[in-house]
Amino acid sequence: MEHLNQSFTVQYQYNIFFTSALFSPENELLNSFLVNLNPAVTVKKILFIIDEGVANAHPALIKEIQTYFYKYNRTQLVQDILVIPGGEVVKNDTRYFDQVLEAINVHGIDRHSFVAAIGGGAVLDMAGYAATVAHRGIKHIRIPSTVLSQNDSGVGVKNGINYFNKKNFLGTFSPPVAVFNDELFLSTLSDRDWRSGIAEAIKVALIKDAEFFEWLEANATALAARDTEAMNYQIWKCAKLHLEHIRSADPFENGSARPLDFGHWSAHKLEYLTNFEVRHGEAVAMGIALDSVYSNLSGRITADEAQRVINLIQQLGFELTHPLLQVTEGNSPILQGLEEFREHLGGQLTITLLTGIGSGEEIHEMDAEILKQAAEILNNQSVTIQH
Amino acid sequence: MEHLNQSFTVQYQYNIFFTSALFSPENELLNSFLVNLNPAVTVKKILFIIDEGVANAHPALIKEIQTYFYKYNRTQLVQDILVIPGGEVVKNDTRYFDQVLEAINVHGIDRHSFVAAIGGGAVLDMAGYAATVAHRGIKHIRIPSTVLSQNDSGVGVKNGINYFNKKNFLGTFSPPVAVFNDELFLSTLSDRDWRSGIAEAIKVALIKDAEFFEWLEANATALAARDTEAMNYQIWKCAKLHLEHIRSADPFENGSARPLDFGHWSAHKLEYLTNFEVRHGEAVAMGIALDSVYSNLSGRITADEAQRVINLIQQLGFELTHPLLQVTEGNSPILQGLEEFREHLGGQLTITLLTGIGSGEEIHEMDAEILKQAAEILNNQSVTIQH
Structure with missing residues (x-):
């Protein structure tokens, strides 16, 4: 029988926003993005994954996020915010990848909800990988906290973890739905x-x-x-x-x-x-x-x-x-x-x-x-x- | 600073071939596909994953594959052909997923080489998932062996495994580079x-x-x-x-x-x-x-x-x-x-x-x-x- 040909194109689109103090109660940028993306979906949850280095350098951050979503409550914040180590260790040890999957499962994050990662490139790569394979792809948001991730890795389409001692042996090409570059995170860098x-x-x-x-x-x-x-x-x-x-x-x-x-x-x-x-x-x-x-x-x-x-x-x-x-x-x-x-x-x-x-x-x-x-x-x- | 917008389209294309006795030495279909896809790449390897049910029903299959690539030697067959159980168990137990990743690593299968899976939908889903996340995506070929996988799951774009007791909790949308439907496999079905x-x-x-x-x-x-x-x-x-x-x-x-x-x-x-x-x-x-x-x-x-x-x-x-x-x-x-x-x-x-x-x-x-x-x-x- 004659062969069948399959052919289609997929359109990818996302914005990189530049801001200062993303979680300040006066800053409507994030809320307006979340609410306007696919407005037909009524209940959207958001799960945050935070790089320990960022959480330590910004001790008020978690509280600020909670206050932000208390005010902008059209998106349901998962109260259990995951803090994980930054740097390559988070890509080397699959335990952290599993932790993100577990949180996605336990909190019922679905394909119209969000996983938002705040951190350096390693945390964004790992959390992005977990998000893009869970339910065959949950929307992920990148909030890069370093110069490297704000100008390069965080704005691209690659996710991954290390495996068999090889860098990015496992991963996906899968764009985020948005990137938020917040200059405030840079101020505390070494x-x-x-x-x-x-x-x-x-x-x-x-x-x-x-x-x-x-x-x-x-x-x-x-x-x-x-x-x-x-x-x-x-x-x-x-x-x-x-x-x-x-x-x-x-x-x-x-x-x-x-x-x-x-x-x-x-x-x-x-x-x-x-x-x-x-x-x-x-x-x-x-x-x-x-x-x-x-x-x-x-x-x-x-x-x-x-x-x-x-x-x-x-x-x-x-x-x-x-x-x-x-x-x-x-x-x-x-x-x-x-x-x-x-x-x-x-x-x-x-x-x-x-x-x-x-x-x-x-x-x-x-x-x-x-x-x-x-x-x-x-x-x-x-x-x-x-x- | 003004936000940046990223926007691009990706083109996906693949064929579904219908044949009889894919590995018969006279059947040039598979060889010609492998050689003509990206002819600039000189060394391409192919790793086979076979559903145990298929291997048992067709005891000569592995030998036939070896003979085929002995003749059509422009593609380098990984001699170590992986035989894994068919059915849902192969998606439930991550050990099989790990086995495929391990084989990809050990045999140096790169992004221009192939992972070819022969089997029912479960084996194709699992092997496809492993292939699409290894090195952020190795080319995978589906050779469905059941009616269900030849007419439906095997020709589509979904891969996945079960996790947390949930069907396809992990997976990707990632098309194969080709599908070969061989009617001979159907003859031995119950x-x-x-x-x-x-x-x-x-x-x-x-x-x-x-x-x-x-x-x-x-x-x-x-x-x-x-x-x-x-x-x-x-x-x-x-x-x-x-x-x-x-x-x-x-x-x-x-x-x-x-x-x-x-x-x-x-x-x-x-x-x-x-x-x-x-x-x-x-x-x-x-x-x-x-x-x-x-x-x-x-x-x-x-x-x-x-x-x-x-x-x-x-x-x-x-x-x-x-x-x-x-x-x-x-x-x-x-x-x-x-x-x-x-x-x-x-x-x-x-x-x-x-x-x-x-x-x-x-x-x-x-x-x-x-x-x-x-x-x-x-x-x-x-x-x-x-x-």
Whole structure:
């Protein structure tokens, strides 16, 4: 019998809101979003999952949320607010994933109710994964609390947890229904966390937007000095570029290319090898430095361009490299990381290198000898690179 | 700062192939599909998961698969073929889900490789769920081995496992890359399993296609007598109507309506209550009878129409009802089933009832008294219904 063909498109749409004091009783933004999404549904519940780090830094937060929904009572707050550890541990230990599923089950959260996660990228990834597989997908809301999650991971479409010791071995491509970026959460970050996320802005500027790279150069000092206005613009612009990229390319990554992973292949491995003592953004800054010097040594960008990247990374206060990024022998961890990256993507290895400030190209092979040289140059803190 | 809007569409496309002896060395269908999908990827692996029932009924199957990929060696067969139990147990016990993940990990199955599942709906649901969350989605192929999975569940977009004692509590909406319906697998089915899947054809005919319903009436005897030609057409037509429905409506079910669940709300509960001794198709036949009589008692269809439904169900050899479908008191299991169905859908209760042979309407409330009467009528095997 003749074969049957199935073909359809699915439309995805969500907003990223920028606000201050999301749970202030005067701030109607969240309530108005919740009430207006699918107004035909009369009883909607909302379950909150909060990163312990955020709960500790903002001791009044839980009370504020309760007061908020006492006032805006068209959405039914699940009083039992789940506080879970932040950081990679929450993705490594499936106990936290189970805890979220349990809460969804016990409180009868259905496909028209909400799971809202407040926290860093790890908490959002894990809670998002739980929400998107429970009942084949509960609406999830992301309220990122770090620079990294407000400008990058929190605004995208990926969820996941680690499994078999592999980063994001389990996960989904499934957009949130909304993202709320609240600047107040940034004020209590450590300097290290404040800085860390800016690595993603360097990354996206380098492959997409030379003008934004120049803006970062001009504002590096203000950003390092915790200037709020500069930070707000950095987040807005970086989120915008990420969203545009996701939209224009291959949102659910059916191909092999992942230009937004520029600088990331070595960073993933380094995070794992240091048991996440090196923060994601710190590792990405080192990964960017490595791939930028590699781009120079392989003749793709000039020494001056590579130098500008290194200078910006240093001005922001990042380290340039790490001993574990060195290539000392054929099975150096970093070369294993390259193979693992290929396997996670599937198919052919695809790495983005720079062809200029603001433009990248995809390559399918990396030369171990050039990689060794690039790592050595950075290790020596030498800024003298090939002309 | 002004909010950012994200909006994109994702295109989904797959074929359902109909064949006989998929793994015969002369049958190039599967090989040609595998080679032509994304030809740029040079090394593709394929991992098979096989339903124990199928492996037992076709003892040469594993050897045939090995011989097939020995000949068609552009796809690398994972020699370690996983055989797992069929039926609901494989969705109830997460050990099997873990086994599939483990195999994906150990054999380095990446996003351009394939997980192919051969079996009944339960095995396809579980393996599909594992495949769609591993690496955020490995390409999965469905090779349904039962009438039910060839004409309905196997050709759709849903994957899942049971959790917290709830059917499909965990799952994804994620289409396979292809479905291969092999008529040879049907030849070894028990009469019970042969018949069972036809319930889905009755369902989709009743809500979508009066002509197909008439065809089922005319061919009921041939179908019950295991006529292959009639069965092949039944499967092709039923799969076609399911695919058209998925495509035309709301593929990932963001709304509350699920017309393809006609007759299913009570069936789900009955399967659980009988610990799956009542087969899905058998429960659906009873659920269709119940909702058809309810449709008559509530003035939506004539007694003659309801009678035709009952006659067809009986001619195919199904039971009309079950003691557990009776409404004896306010908290009869069946009324609880109604509430659980609402919760799983989320939001408002939405049930499809008939307004004629071939057309349905959505309602948002069911009357317990009418339900009680409908169940009683069927329980008395009485075919005298209200005129």
